[in-house]
Amino acid sequence: MNTNTFEEITVLPGNNRNGDPEGFDEIRIKPGDTLSIVGPTGSGKSAFINDIEIFANRDSVTGRQILINGGQPPEDFIRDPARKPVAMITQNTRCLCDLSVEEFLLMHTRSRGFHGQDLVGCTIDLANQFTGEAIRRTVRMTQLSGGQTRSLMVADAILISNTPIILLDEVENAGIFKERVIQALRTYHKALLFVTHDPLVSLLSDRRIVMQDGAVAKVITPNGSEHLVLKQMMAYDNAISQVRELIRAGELITTTIPA
Numbered sequence: 001m002n003t004n005t006f007e008e009i010t011v012l013p014g015n016n017r018n019g020d021p022e023g024f025d026e027i028r029i030k031p032g033d034t035l036s037i038v039g040p041t042g043s044g045k046s047a048f049i050n051d052i053e054i055f056a057n058r059d060s061v062t063g064r065q066i067l068i069n070g071g072q073p074p075e076d077f078i079r080d081p082a083r084k085p086v087a088m089i090t091q092n093t094r095c096l097c098d099l100s101v102e103e104f105l106l107m108h109t110r111s112r113g114f115h116g117q118d119l120v121g122c123t124i125d126l127a128n129q130f131t132g133e134a135i136r137r138t139v140r141m142t143q144l145s146g147g148q149t150r151s152l153m154v155a156d157a158i159l160i161s162n163t164p165i166i167l168l169d170e171v172e173n174a175g176i177f178k179e180r181v182i183q184a185l186r187t188y189h190k191a192l193l194f195v196t197h198d199p200l201v202s203l204l205s206d207r208r209i210v211m212q213d214g215a216v217a218k219v220i221t222p223n224g225s226e227h228l229v230l231k232q233m234m235a236y237d238n239a240i241s242q243v244r245e246l247i248r249a250g251e252l253i254t255t256t257i258p259a
Contacts, residue, residue, distance in 0.1 A: 006031070006085050006164045007069045009052060009191070014063030016215030022064075024216050027209070029191050031164045034182060036202040037195045039211030045195045048211060049167040052193065053088045062214065082112060087157035089150055090169040101144070101152065102137040108160050119159060126184065127155035130176045132245065151176050158188050169195045179204065179237075200237045203230040235259045 008030045013022035029035065037045045044062070051064045055073045058065050068077065068085070076083045097104055105120040120137075128134050130151035135144065144152065154176070157166050166185060178194075178201050185192045194201055202208055203226055210218040239259040246253055 005069070009086075009165060010067040010070060011048075011052065012065040012067065013216070014051075014058070014060075014065075016213045018213070020215075022215045024219055027216070027219060029165065029193070031191050032186065032189045033191045034186065034204070034206045035191075035193045035209055036205035036207075037193060037209045037211060038197070038202055039217070043211040044214035045211050046169055047214065048209065048216070049088065049169060049193050049195055052165070053086055053167060085163050086165045086167065087153075087161055087163040088167040088169065089153045089157065091146070091150070097141050100138050100140055101135055104141050105156065105160065108156065112160060114160070123152070123155045123159045126159060127152040129180050129184065130154060132177070132248070147176050154181055154184075158184065158190060163190070165191045165193070167193045167195075170197065179234075200230075200233045203233055232259075 008028050011027040011029070013024055013026070015021055037048055039045055047060075047062055048064075050056075051060050051062055052066055054060065055066045055068075055078055056062065056064050057072070066073065068074070074083075077085060099107065101124065102120055105123055109119050124135055124137060127148075128151070131145075131147050133145065133148060135148050135152060141149075154166070154168070157163050168181070178198065182192065182194075182201070182204055194205065196202060203222075206221070208220040208222075209216055210220065236259050239257040242257050243253055
């Protein structure tokens with residue numbers, strides 16, 4: 001099995017913190033799907049995507065089971081990082097490798113059997129769509145900001161790792177343009193699971209998984225009735241982004257920004 005034969009991940013239910021069964025039959029996730037994981041702090045959002053990342057087999061604290069194409073994940077998906085169809089990026093993701101961005105990406109491309117500079121350039125170009133401060137080829141990985149690091153890791157997961165499933169844990173708080181990330185993942189036909197407190201990210205998702213007491217409490221598939229609210233939230237978010245960039249540029253905010 002490889003990324004070309006990967007069709008879906010299935011999440012089978014476990015238990016909440018009281019040992020009660022979760023209230024869903026299964027959750028199927030296919031490339032191109034966008035899901036947001038929402039709920040209060042401590043409700044089990046990160047544990048949900050951790051189960052997917054480790055291919056839990058009733059052996060995690062949640063008791064969930066993760067299937068690939070309806071069956072047990074192949075052993076090399078679990079043991080070999082280069083074969084794993086899942087990439088997880090968190091707001092705590094850091095790089096301790098003291099190489100330039102170009103050297104780091106070249107090392108990764110060669111380790112996966114790719115050659116040439118084109119893929120490196122494309123990865124940096126894509127990452128720069130997600131971050132407000134451009135990433136240069138020559139800057140060292142350890143000198144990147146948090147937002148730049150996360151942006152580069154997302155672009156790397158899309159183009160070099162080429163994983164069909166990407167898990168993002170609250171990275172919208174780390175200086176990336178979330179709408180552009182979601183659009184890119186849809187363009188490249190990647191499944192995205194986004195642990196988030198951001199209402200816009202949630203409204204942009206195809207489905208919302210609502211967590212409570214360590215378990216999935218509800219799975220919501222919007223029916224189009226949220227369209228006007230989404231439009232309003234996008235206007236608000238755009239206004240906030242404009243003010244943020246003006247402040248970063250050292251400008252005084254002397255007029256109101258239309259939402």
